[in-house]
Amino acid sequence: xxxxxxxFDNGAALAETLAERVAGTLAEAVAMRGHxxxxxxxGSTPKxxxxxxxSTTLDWSRVTITLVDERFVPESNExxxxxxxxxxxxxxxxxxxxxxPLYHDGATAEDAARLATAAxxxxxxxxxxxxxxxxxxxxxxxxxxxGSNLQMALDPATPRGVITMEAEGAGEPRLTFxxxxxxxxxxxxxxxxSQSKKPVIDRALSEGKxxxxxxxxxIATASSDTEIYWAP
Numbered sequence: 001x002x003x004x005x006x007x008f009d010n011g012a013a014l015a016e017t018l019a020e021r022v023a024g025t026l027a028e029a030v031a032m033r034g035h036x037x038x039x040x041x042x043g044s045t046p047k048x049x050x051x052x053x054x055s056t057t058l059d060w061s062r063v064t065i066t067l068v069d070e071r072f073v074p075e076s077n078e079x080x081x082x083x084x085x086x087x088x089x090x091x092x093x094x095x096x097x098x099x100x101p102l103y104h105d106g107a108t109a110e111d112a113a114r115l116a117t118a119a120x121x122x123x124x125x126x127x128x129x130x131x132x133x134x135x136x137x138x139x140x141x142x143x144x145x146x147g148s149n150l151q152m153a154l155d156p157a158t159p160r161g162v163i164t165m166e167a168e169g170a171g172e173p174r175l176t177f178x179x180x181x182x183x184x185x186x187x188x189x190x191x192x193x194s195q196s197k198k199p200v201i202d203r204a205l206s207e208g209k210x211x212x213x214x215x216x217x218x219i220a221t222a223s224s225d226t227e228i229y230w231a232p
Contacts, residue, residue, distance in 0.1 A: 002226075003219055004225065014229050016052050018053075027059075030062045036063045038127065040065065045192065053094065054088070056093065065085065065094075065098070066099070066101070071171065075101070082102075100123065102162055104116060113163055113175050120177075124181040125160065126184040127186070130182050132182070138215050139214050140190070143165070148164070154217055155178075183221070189227050189228075190219070193230065197230075198230065198232070209221050
């Protein structure tokens with residue numbers, strides 16, 4: 001599908017504009033259907049965006065938030081994306097939102113993935129908003145190059161839901177929504193920052209559906225257009 005590349009002078013300007021865009025889409029969903037859903041990404045990049053979004057005015061009690069992907073660790077672990085969202089997004093006005101974690105206290109990551117799929121089954125049909133990130137290796141969600149379940153994750157025929165992923169350099173086993181659960185969001189965002197990532201996304205966009213970078217394949221084959229927000 002198509003994409004639109006939005007370039008900002010700095011991360012602060014990006015965060016404010018992105019927060020307004022996302023909040024507007026969530027408010028429209030609440031007005032139309034009485035509820036809204038959003039899946040966000042972890043890492044350091046979205047922190048300013050989270051702060052800006054948490055201060056926006058909308059009926060947060062009708063918004064459900066979950067994660068695009070998560071490490072197989074509890075919220076008490078410093079590497080937990082749940083902990084990051086709790087500290088950065090579920091604050092202020094957004095504290096009234098409902099949060100659905102991907103991590104569950106199962107014996108294995110596969111057990112947690114099954115529980116997460118059941119807990120999120122009504123949220124991703126489709127999501128109102130999905131905010132993806134991108135690593136320097138071109139991964140998005142937990143679609144890592146060389147990942148254990150990469151082809152399953154990217155296959156449009158794989159059912160909507162949460163699966164596991166392991167990859168060199170990923171650390172803990174991961175829990176990630178499948179491409180099929182993310183690609184048709186009413187608003188599909190890619191949020192990236194840093195000068196070093198610009199050549200990566202440029203390459204991914206130029207290679208399209210044949211890209212060796214997972215983010216390139218996601219953007220090229222998603223049924224929704226992707227709005228890219230980048231700042232150096």
